[in-house]
Amino acid sequence: MGAESRPIRAAIDIGSNTIHIVVARCWPDHLDILADELDLTRLGESVNASGTISEEKMEQAVAVIAHYVALARRLGAETILLIATEAIRRASNRETFLDRIEQQVALPVALISGEAEAVLTFYGATYELYCTGRAPIDLGVVDLGGGSTELVTAHDGQITWRLSLPIGSGWLLDRYLTSDPPTRQERATARAFLHDYLHNLTIPFYPPVLIATGGSANSLWLLAERAFGLPTHQRALSADELAQCEGLLAALSANEIAERYGQPYKRARILPAGALILRSLLARLGLDQLLISPHGIREGALLAYERYGPDWLHEVERQGAAGGQDRTLSQQWQTAKGAGLDNFLAYGRRLLTERLEKMLSWRRLLLKEADEEAIHKMRVASRRLRAALDAYRGYLEPAAFKKLYRRLKKTAALLGTVRDSDVLLLNLQTLLTAAEAEDRPALLWLLAVLEEQRGQQVSALEEHLRELDGEALRAQLLACFAEEEC
Secondary structure, eight states: OOGGGSOEEEEEEEOSSOEEEEEEEEOSSOEEEEEEEEEOOOHHHHHHHHSSOOHHHHHHHHHHHHHHHHHHHHTTOSEEEEEEOHHHHHOTTHHHHHHHHHHHHSOOEEEOOHHHHHHHHHHHHHHHHHHHTOOOSEEEEEEEOSSOEEEEEEETTEEEEEEEESOOHHHHHHHHOOSSSOOHHHHHHHHHHHHHHHHTOOOSOOOSSEEEESHHHHHHHHHHHHHHOOOTTOOEEEHHHHHHHHHHHHHSOHHHHHHHHTOOHHHHHHHHHHHHHHHHHHHHHTOSEEEEOSOOHHHHHHHHHHHHGGGHHHHHHHHHTOOTTOOOHHHHHHHHHOTTOOSHHHHHHHHHHHHHHHHHHHHHHHHHOOOHHHHHHHHHHHHHHHHHHHHHGGGSOHHHHHHHHHHHHHHHHHHHHHHHHHHHHHHHHHHHHHOOGGGHHHHHHHHHHHHHHHHHHHHHHHHHHHHOOHHHHHHHHHHTTTTSOO
């Protein structure tokens, strides 16, 4: 059958960061792409903040989808597939949103599972390699989205294992990297979270080759090409090049990145989170390079439709739910860690409990002796605990969260006051050592005033720590999870 006689189909992916359309002539193992467009709507931003898709975001998304459906029809698409992913899965008003889309464009929207998302991503990211015979026998695919990250491994073209992680670039940005550019502390806290999170994953097979897809991965490659002069044909990023991207994104604001390197502002804002996630994944898998694919879930949906027909989604969901090594994250945790850690929220409870106990261990030491090192360590522990709480805020019972967070915020503030005084006193002592004779009296007076203030601050801190009931804090933390089955 000639190319002109092949069916034209379109797939529209409604994701956490983007709404993305691909229109193509379709074969079971090949696509001739006619249009590829996206809009950075950032539905996940609204969901991360409130658990719902805001009215403003809903209106923007429906308008973009209607525009893309019209584009597909102008190009002659006989089939238009609409698929929704992580941000919509998590939104409490998802049914309202999906109904509004269907009313506007008269097409159904498939709300797919994370496992099906992983399968479709694998199809899309690898079809060119398999079609041209260039695919290695063993490989992995990572799809870095806005609200989730899919990880797949395959042997000789067959999926052997897949995993959908409920974290993505937009998710990490909204919870950790709120400054523009992100501060050193924000990046360190986000990196620590990713290290802890990925360390607890049971990965049965470490692929020798990892292919990355998704908007952030492709935009990072484009940034590196323009900023560091990478060859245009080299669709790959080394760990060092990702580190250079992270450094650049830490030094320049999103506006500066957009202006200098031709990135949309909204995309530039997300890229620091994308770089952190990809670097952390490379480190976890022991790899030093990513191959970058421009294709993903949309192309995968078109290929699946061509292979399986109108029942394509049922077949993909079946593959996603297959047994053996092809397991979900919750199944992994249940096997590896016990039934108490059977989902993302359960992992969060364990992480928060560990960080609370770490902070309380320094409290016990401080009540014995308020030395500078113990104050610094407890302050760091309290900040790490609050950062983890921020990350899980959208999943916790609101009233219990606020009560616990206020208590921890007061603790961190008192610790910070004493710590700031310690740093100031240390600097003054250094100045005093090198001061001229006529300057010493003023410095000694200031030193005495600050030491008296520090004594008052330590007294206030000790009183607060004596009242800081560990059992009450543990109960407040558990109450944050009261509405979920953990």
